[in-house]
Amino acid sequence: MKPETFDAYWEGTLKVILPQLKALHPNVELAPAAKDLVLSNYNAAKGVQKAINGKDHEKLFDRHKIASLITHAIIKVQPLIISVATQSKSNSTTLEIKNEIFAYNISLNILWSMFIDKLGRDAETSHLVPLMRTGKIQIPDCNHGNFKKNLITSFYHIRWPRSEDGFNFLLMAKNYFMLENYNLVYYKVEDFANKHKI
Amino acid sequence: MDINELLNAETPDKKKRNQEDFDKPRTTEEFENWISCDNSETPIDEVEVIILDNL
Numbered sequence: 263m264k265p266e267t268f269d270a271y272w273e274g275t276l277k278v279i280l281p282q283l284k285a286l287h288p289n290v291e292l293a294p295a296a297k298d299l300v301l302s303n304y305n306a307a308k309g310v311q312k313a314i315n316g317k318d319h320e321k322l323f324d325r326h327k328i329a330s331l332i333t334h335a336i337i338k339v340q341p342l343i344i345s346v347a348t349q350s351k352s353n354s355t356t357l358e359i360k361n362e363i364f365a366y367n368i369s370l371n372i373l374w375s376m377f378i379d380k381l382g383r384d385a386e387t388s389h390l391v392p393l394m395r396t397g398k399i400q401i402p403d404c405n406h407g408n409f410k411k412n413l414i415t416s417f418y419h420i421r422w423p424r425s426e427d428g429f430n431f432l433l434m435a436k437n438y439f440m441l442e443n444y445n446l447v448y449y450k451v452e453d454f455a456n457k458h459k460i
Numbered sequence: 461m462d463i464n465e466l467l468n469a470e471t472p473d474k475k476k477r478n479q480e481d482f483d484k485p486r487t488t489e490e491f492e493n494w495i496s497c498d499n500s501e502t503p504i505d506e507v508e509v510i511i512l513d514n515l
Contacts, residue, residue, distance in 0.1 A: 267505045274511035321499040328504060367515050375510040379502050398514045410515065448467055455463045 263328075268301045271375075275368040283360050289345045290360060296341030303335040325376035329369040336365035337417055362417045366410065374399050404443045412436065 276292075283290050293299075308323060308331055323331075340361045378394060381387040402409045419432035464471045470478065486494060 264505045267509070270509040271511075274509060278511060278513050278515075322501075322503060324500045325504075328500075367512075370515055371509075371511050372504070374512060375507050376500065376502070376504060378510060379507040380500075383501060395510075398512050401515075448469065451467065452463050 263301070263304070265301060268304075269297070271368055271371055272297050272300075275364065275371055279364060279367050283342070283363070287344065287356065287360070290342055290357070291345060293339075293341050293343045296339060300332075300335045300339045300341060303338055304331050307331050307334060325373050325380070328376070329373040332372060333365045333369045333417065336361060336368065337420075359414070362414050365417065366414050370399060402443055402447055404439070405446070409440075409443070412439065 280290075308328075311327070311331065312323065340358070342357065342360050342364055344357055378391055381394070382391045404412055407415075416433060416436045419430065419436060422430065422432050424430045463469075
């Protein structure tokens with residue numbers, strides 16, 4: 263990713279969420295050189311993952327993997343900090359959550375931009391793009407919390423100690439939970455359609 | 461178009477195709493290619509940047 267592309271996502275995302283975060287904690291600020299560090303972490307991780315998981319190195323990583331690697335880079339670098347003068351023990355957890363919120367927002371902006379581009383290039387889906395541009399991303403409700411809350415808590419699960427063979431059962435459980443919720447939405451829509459036959 | 465198609469659900473036809481695809485014998489290389497869907501059509505630098513304000 264070119265620095266100017268990353269810059270557009272970084273600055274655009276911060277413009278939206280930083281005022282919200284500062285309203286809650288005025289002392290939240292960006293660590294010096296954080297942006298360059300996140301981008302270099304992303305580029306390095308992408309190279310490693312392509313070598314390990316990408317069978318055809320000429321092909322581009324898809325949008326899910328790009329968004330996932332950006333999430334990882336932000337969680338690793340923790341670009342949002344609290345000024346030293348106001349640090350306390352209780353700050354560390356809330357600060358971690360703020361970085362997770364930033365990771366969630368910038369990753370979904372990247373995912374959504376690439377998704378809209380893909381749909382716009384496909385004759386079967388291009389007609390959806392104007393509606394999606396207006397409606398923006400939809401966050402499904404879940405039977406506890408919404409998708410956003412569940413995705414952000416999964417960032418914590420990613421770092422949870424895994425079993426001795428490396429399997430992260432909490433993250434896998436989260437995937438199954440999302441499938442449950444897809445089905446709940448699916449059958450609500452089907453029930454509605456059955457009751458409102460055209 | 462029915463609701464299954466709209467919701468991109470697994471219809472009986474799709475289920476059959478998916479099962480046949482899943483059951484197809486593959487070499488290790490073919491299997492690794494099959495599970496790694498790592499291609500995107502457009503380089504990210506050519507995609508219009510959209511910043512959402514409803515996240």
